[in-house]
Amino acid sequence: MATVLIENLTKIYPPTITYPHRVQALGGVNMSVTGNVFVAVLGPSGSGKTTLLNIVAGVETPTSGSVRAVQDGVPAQVGYVFQEPRLLPWRTVLNNMLYVQDRKSDRSRREAEFYLTMVGLNEVAHLYPSQLSAGMQQRVGIARAFLVNPDILLMDEPFSHMDALTGRSLREYLQRVWLHTRKTALFVTHDVSEAVELADRIVMLRPGGVVFDDIPVNLPRPRHPDDPAVRAVEGEVLRRFDSMEAAVRFGAQAG
Amino acid sequence: MLTVPSVTPDAISELSAREMRRAMARRWLFRFSVLIGWVAFIVVWYFFSRVVFNPRQLPEPHVVAAESWTIITEQDFRTHMQASLFRVLAGFLLAAVVSCGLGWLIAYNAWWRTLLRTIVQFTVSTPIVALAILTLVVFGVSSLGPVITTAVVATPYIMMNVAQGLTGVDRRLIVMSESFGRTRSQIITGVLLPSSLISVLAGARLAFAVAWRMELLTEIFAASEGVGFQIRRSFESYDVRGMIAWTVLYIAVMLIFENLVFRQIERRLQGRTA
Numbered sequence: 001m002a003t004v005l006i007e008n009l010t011k012i013y014p015p016t017i018t019y020p021h022r023v024q025a026l027g028g029v030n031m032s033v034t035g036n037v038f039v040a041v042l043g044p045s046g047s048g049k050t051t052l053l054n055i056v057a058g059v060e061t062p063t064s065g066s067v068r069a070v071q072d073g074v075p076a077q078v079g080y081v082f083q084e085p086r087l088l089p090w091r092t093v094l095n096n097m098l099y100v101q102d103r104k105s106d107r108s109r110r111e112a113e114f115y116l117t118m119v120g121l122n123e124v125a126h127l128y129p130s131q132l133s134a135g136m137q138q139r140v141g142i143a144r145a146f147l148v149n150p151d152i153l154l155m156d157e158p159f160s161h162m163d164a165l166t167g168r169s170l171r172e173y174l175q176r177v178w179l180h181t182r183k184t185a186l187f188v189t190h191d192v193s194e195a196v197e198l199a200d201r202i203v204m205l206r207p208g209g210v211v212f213d214d215i216p217v218n219l220p221r222p223r224h225p226d227d228p229a230v231r232a233v234e235g236e237v238l239r240r241f242d243s244m245e246a247a248v249r250f251g252a253q254a255g
Numbered sequence: 256m257l258t259v260p261s262v263t264p265d266a267i268s269e270l271s272a273r274e275m276r277r278a279m280a281r282r283w284l285f286r287f288s289v290l291i292g293w294v295a296f297i298v299v300w301y302f303f304s305r306v307v308f309n310p311r312q313l314p315e316p317h318v319v320a321a322e323s324w325t326i327i328t329e330q331d332f333r334t335h336m337q338a339s340l341f342r343v344l345a346g347f348l349l350a351a352v353v354s355c356g357l358g359w360l361i362a363y364n365a366w367w368r369t370l371l372r373t374i375v376q377f378t379v380s381t382p383i384v385a386l387a388i389l390t391l392v393v394f395g396v397s398s399l400g401p402v403i404t405t406a407v408v409a410t411p412y413i414m415m416n417v418a419q420g421l422t423g424v425d426r427r428l429i430v431m432s433e434s435f436g437r438t439r440s441q442i443i444t445g446v447l448l449p450s451s452l453i454s455v456l457a458g459a460r461l462a463f464a465v466a467w468r469m470e471l472l473t474e475i476f477a478a479s480e481g482v483g484f485q486i487r488r489s490f491e492s493y494d495v496r497g498m499i500a501w502t503v504l505y506i507a508v509m510l511i512f513e514n515l516v517f518r519q520i521e522r523r524l525q526g527r528t529a
């Protein structure tokens with residue numbers, strides 16, 4: 001079973017030539033995620049969501065505090081879906097998939113094709129990324145993250161660059177693949193309805209990178225965005241968001 | 256989610272047949288204009304040697320062609336061309352190897368970047384004739400001199416383009432690779448190399464052209480064999496025909512080389528990027 005344990009995590013970016021101030025991206029985040037759950041991390045722009053995922057993925061170092069991502073006591077394998085597809089433009093779709101695999105065998109090839117089929121893209125496996133639409137490219141990104149058989153799945157606003165219709169169908173794809181594998185998932189978003197549609201639990205971050213709220217979402221799957229129950233939870237989350245905004249504003253006035 | 260256009264297979268094959276014909280026509284038009292270019296060049300040559308100068312100052316194309324043929328069949332064309340070719344390639348390869356290291360330093364180290372940029376400005380603005388003479392002074396008449404000087408002159412072009420290619424690499428692709436646990440060498444061959452390849456190739460091409468010219472020039476001053484040396488010998492015996500014939504042969508070999516190597520590589524790379 002995979003566990004992500006985040007304790008007192010802070011990240012302060014040092015001043016740069018272009019922006020000569022220290023930036024506190026994360027200000028003491030505590031959270032733990034265990035088992036086959038889908039957790040949404042919800043927060044406004046600049047609240048440190050990407051930073052948080054990068055630290056969990058091990059591509060960014062924390063300033064203080066600790067992150068442990070383990071699977072049965074050993075370091076967990078993560079699969080990362082980024083805000084933009086991040087495919088290698090000089091490789092075909094299939095070869096982009098094979099790039100993240102350690103062994104190049106018939107089996108790994110079949111696995112790659114399996115996940116491409118899952119997101120409806122097996123027919124274009126031999127094309128280059130530039131020959132695909134943005135939505136198709138992002139689906140390759142999703143398939144690639146699942147392909148490494150991750151213990152923990154990290155997703156950073158994967159649909160925020162998409163138009164509403166594409167985003168909607170991609171969420172469906174994601175739900176389908178996730179229900180098939182049920183990997184521990186950390187899904188970053190600033191879209192409330194997206195969070196409610198996908199997550200078992202919503203962790204809200206506020207600017208400065210502090211956990212503000214932690215809301216369980218107990219709705220049956222698969223969920224539909226138009227379902228009244230989904231709408232109701234959305235309303236509740238939005239209300240808490242408003243109270244967070246008020247708190248932030250009040251805090252700013254007081255300080 | 257693949258959409259299938261609602262047209263009949265017949266219509267599609269009709270369409271593609273027409274497109275094929277157009278593409279063929281364009282290709283022939285292109286070949287034809289290349290031919291016209293060559294013909295025009297030869298006509299202009301005749302005009303200059305007959306009207307502007309006289310055939311003794313500037314021999315006519317057919318005379319030069321005959322002379323070239325004599326050189327190829329009766330003189331030691333192979334020895335001299337091989338000597339020159341070897342030096343160009345050796346200098347170029349030396350430059351390529353050194354450039355990769357220096358380009359890396361320029362891309363990732365601010366101190367080296369400043370230093371090497373200054374040196375590059377200095378070497379690029381030095382007249383190459385001065386360098387050729389300097390080669391003679393430093394190395395004497397040898398094979399090593401032209402090779403080193405060629406490498407020195409060619410290096411900046413590859414080096415700057417290697418650096419440019421490396422700094423142009425999308426950082427996010429590296430982060431992606433790291434998050435998927437790719438090793439350092441996998442990232443180098445999988446991301447850094449292919450993404451800087453276009454830029455490096457452009458630099459290599461430029462460097463190659465410069466190497467050809469530099470090598471010839473150093474041979475004129477500081478060699479005892481090679482095409483440059485032959486050109487000087489012809490010059491010393493007032494043999495304009497031989498001079499031009501050797502030059503033409505040198506250019507011909509260079510063009511063939513260019514086409515065989517760089518064009519082919521570029522053709523392979525087309526469509527693989529961006």
Ligand SMILES: Nc1ncnc2c1ncn2[C@@H]1O[C@H](COP(=O)(O)OP(=O)(O)OP(=O)(O)O)[C@@H](O)[C@H]1O
Nearest residue numbers: 013023024025044045046047048049050051052190
């Ligand atoms: N490499 C960096 N260097 C300096 N500051 C950074 C860096 N990356 C992020 N920051 C700063 O840290 C803060 C949090 O950034 P982060 O990208 O984690 O936010 P986010 O919640 O993902 O925002 P968004 O929703 O816009 O993607 C921001 O103020 C940002 O300017």
Ligand SMILES: [Mg+2]
Nearest residue numbers: 049050051156
């Ligand atoms: Mg972000």
